[in-house]
Amino acid sequence: MSTTYTIGRYLVDRLGELGIRHIFGVPGDYNLSFLDTIIEQPALEWVGNCNELNAAYAADGYARIHGIAALVTTFGVGELSAVNGIAGSRAEQVPVVKITGSPASKVAEEGRLVHHTLGDGEFNHFSKMYKEVTAAQTTLTAENATEEIDRVLRTCWYEKAPVYINLPVDIHGLPAKQPKEPLLKEDSAASANTISEMLETLIPVIEKAKSPVILADYQVSRFHGEEALKRFVEATGFPIATLSMGKGVFNEEHPQFIGVYSGKTSPDYLRNRIDHADCIISIGVKFTDSITSGFSQGFKEESVIHIAPKEVNYRNEVYSKIAMDESLKQLAGMLKKREEQSLNIIPVTEQQREEPFYVKDDQALTQKRFWEMIRLFIQKDDVVVADQGTSFFGAQTVPLKENVTYIGQPLWGSIGYTLPATLGAQLADLSRRNLLLIGDGAFQLTFQEISTMLRENLHPIIFVINNDGYTVERSIHGPEASYNDIKMWRYADIPAALGGNKNFKSYKTNTEGEFADALKDIAESPDVLRFVEVVTQKMDMPELLTTLGKIFAAQND
Structure with missing residues (x-):
């Protein structure tokens, strides 16, 4: 180990200061010596992935649980493989630090025709591509390295967005001064006048409302506002719904929780409650097509108070630089709590009362029965990861128990994302049980990362829904078209083929009885990876997806 403090060590220490304990990626000749710096640090663990795209997905999943993540690839071929995953992190506001090991500075300056380039002597093609999908970018030099590292890492943390660091192979080993000040500083607070004006405007609007409702979404979790939201909800007594992107x-x-709102496909009580509210307090919400059933929300914009991560907006009046936590705290302190009787709240627990469930041993599994059984299987504190397909739209309607984290990707919607994301999420918190719900088509894209789970001795529970093809696409267009077909695999054999020995259990289930037996055995085998192939009919899909397929088809016309 070198005794000289270096730029590479500075970067690694700053990542550690942000709480990062695992770094994902794939080695390549332009990053190998920097990887030495990573593995020399006992507080960090290098997690090598099967490919760079999977590494980006894993980092995204890690960040959603841990708060921030990092990955390292080589120049050109490696970083372009990862760019789709980083774009998904940008779309869904996930803070990921993307580090690229690149050719030596002199090589780039002289425009040499080296490998992993386009052979034209230009070395900034790929950094230009990353400029489109990251919030900040830098190429480190001997002169700017420490200042630039701090700049982009602060952007990543405060904006909850991925950033890009280009680290030439000859730079990370150069001397640097150790940091003397903390990386993160307190945000500048909103002025007292701004807060006062916000309260003077909004308090009368909210108190006048006869049917107020709270609508929350994913930015609450990205900006760590769950506790502030809980205090606000309980201080007001108002009913609260989420959108599927913010489920959990x-x-x-x-x-006070009344359901997951999805526009016109919502249950009648929930849809009427939201669409006819005279005041909607929208907290951390972005309305996108897949979570609103094709923008079918029925409420009027003038009834919405938008509380964003760093501002409040009501009828185009913007109150800037007010953090979400502060907005909720100030409003909660001024509003009177409504009596439960006056608000006519019917919680989800009463809307969807659990009926006695009896397993029909020889009955073929259906989507409906599968989701009913999964609902009973999910436990408090679980992490539920649902891929963008039948899995996401089925899981969307399953009520979650307390402190369950739900991970999906409905805006970016890259199928296969969730399997590597589960790897990242599990490493971020080994104490929590992770359940992955993924379709066969999505699974075929990223299944290799099961080998990494086995190598790391992780114990997620993986449900692969084998319905013989791209069912979401079949629901939209071409139910019998050959382009929606995929090769049938022996899914239950895959953990063994990828190197599993005694550290996994695999099941293939065709009937309710077989699935019930698998769930029972899974509960009794917590110390191994569990892999369940769930066989259903080709066109069997959750009711919500059947409806959404028609909406998306019309939207594409």
């Missing part, structure tokens, strides 16, 4: 940001067993 509020306890779904809470007596």
Whole structure:
């Protein structure tokens, strides 16, 4: 180990200061010596992935649980493989530090025709591409390295967005001064006048409302506002719903929780409650097509108070630089709590009362019965990861128990994302049980990362829904078209083929009885990876997806 403090060590120490304990990626000749710096640090663990795209997905999943993540690839071929995953992190506001090991500075300056380039002597093609999908970018030099590292890492943390660091192979080993000040500093608070004006405007609007409702979404979790949201909800007594992208940001067993809103496909009580509200307090919400059933929300914009991570907006009046936590705290302190009777709240726990469930041993599994059984299987504190397909739209309607984290990707919607993301999420918190729900088509894209899970001795529970092809696409267009077909695999054999020995259990289930037996055995085998192939019919899909398929088809016409 070198005794000289270096630029590479500075970067690694700053990542550690942000709490990062695992770094994902794939080695390549332009990053190998920097990887030495990583593995020399006992507080960091290098997690090598099967490919760079999977590494980016894993980092995204890690960041959603841990708060921030990092990955390292080589120049050109490696970083372009990862760019789709980084774009997804940008779309869904996930803070990921993307580090590229690149050719030596002199090589780039002289425009040499070296490998992993386009052979034209230009070395900034790929950094230009990353400029489109990251919030900040830098190429480190001997003169700017420490200042630039701090700049982009602060951007990553405060903006909750991925950033790009280009680290030439001859730079990371150069001397640097150790940091003397903390990387993160307190945000500048909003002025007292701004807060006062916001309260003077909004308090009368909210108190006048006869049917107020709270609508929360994913930005609550990205900006760590769950506790502030809980205090606000309980201080006001108002009913609260989430959108599917923010599912789990509020306890779904809470007596004020009324459901996951999805526009016109929502249950009648929930849809009427949201669409006819005279005041909607929208907290951390972005309305996108897949979570609103094709922008089918029925409420009027003038009834919405938008509380964003760093501002409040009501009828185009913007109150800037007010953090979400502060907005909720100030409003909660001024509003009177409504009586439960006056608000006519019917919580999800009463809307969807659990009926006695009896397993029909020889009955073929259906989507409906599968989701009913999964609902009973999910436990408090689980992490539920649902891929963008039948899995996401099925899981969307399953009420979650207290402190369950729900991970999906409905805006970017890159199928296969969730399997590597589960790897990252599990490493971020080894104490929590991770359940992955993924379709066969998505699984075929990224299945290799099961080998990394086995190598790291992780114990997620993986449900692969084998319905013989791209069912979401079949629901939209071409139910019998050959382009929606995929090769049938022996899915239950894959953990063994990828090197599993005694550290996994695999099941293939065709009937309710077989699936029930698998779930029972899974509960009794917590110390191994569990892999369950769930066989259903080709066109069997959750009811919500059947409806959404028609909406998306019309939207594409």
